[in-house]
Amino acid sequence: MTSQNWTVGRERGSRFAIRLMIWLTEAFGSPLGRALLYPITLYFLLTCRRARRASRRYLARVLSSRPGTRDVFRHFLSFASVLYERWLIACGREDEFEISLKGVGYLRALVAAKRGALLLGAHFGNFDVLRLIAERECPVPVRMLMFPVELGPFSAALRQRNSQFLRNVIAIGTPESMLAAREAIARGEFVAMLADRSPDERRMLRVPFLGGFASFPIGPMKLAAILDAPVLLCFAIRTEPGRYEVRFEPFADRLFLRPASRATDLEERVAYFAQCLEAVCRTYPFNWFNFHDIWDDGPSAPKAPVHPDRRTRGRPGAALADRELGSGELVSR
């Protein structure tokens, strides 16, 4: 349902477009690059039917009026612009950005107390801007927990441009990934992860989201409980081209799951995260990059009958590390 990749088969075209954009930006500056995003967006709008539909369904839930093609175009353009701006950041063109901060005091207080923390974000706005600010504001490393499938060709291109780019990534999917996260937090460092999507549908919970039910990963909340560290929400909201508002909000000082009601406590935290994301989506609808139809709320759709935290052996499906959300970076960011 959600694992179809809308960029498969278009990768070559987008790679050519990326290379052309890079060359033109280096030769003539970013205003020309930004202008080119319009025809590129139009191309994707015309050719990606599935994503177009998913975008329209999401916008219908989040906007106050019925979305038109113009809104879908704006959503696609916003996504293309964020990719472009990630690339500008990788090139060290940070001075082209205007970034305002909100709630950075929470971050500073944790640094001052030498407390490591978990930062939860979403496929929302521009995570690289967030990383930039977190690194600027924190004298301690900020590590990113990422699924290997999220490190697609676009990330590779960014890394090629700037070797420092993904130096703090901890790949999810090996026995030691979370051990590394815990050790980082014990050293007083920050560990960031995106908590709105997972390549593993079995480790998701259906919770209310934008007027329906959608699946959200359970892992980030479990991790927060095990780490017993403070949790902050963070969003880098793109308000205009090249302008961002970076926000940090407390999510939980400690995320404690009572042994007797572990499953419901977990579900409550997942639902709370979804509510926080819903609030920011309603204010900045064009910042959430979900191009899959994630809602499943027909009358016959039951709530997950088996809680994914209580697992039985021999289920169908592959292991976490082998699951593919899709190979395209365009989906994962």
Next chain:
Amino acid sequence: MPTAIDHQTAEEAELARLLVETLHLDIPPESIDPVMPLFGDELGLDSIDALELALAISRAYGVEIKSDDARNKEIFASLRSLAGYIAEHRTR
């Protein structure tokens, strides 16, 4: 369910109970084949489970498993390999 699973040693049985209890699995501990991969299709543990398990092992046996140990893949390969590692390093 396949019946031909390897026999669990006393140490493995104890570790299997710890594993099932820590990870809230809905299976009898004695049904875990000691040579079956822990991470993969069959039992399907993930990185977060590995962390929880490592913490429980540290509490129960005083054995610390570090992320930079090159043998992690071998240690976590199966119940048998994990029990073997614990037997070698336990302090309690």
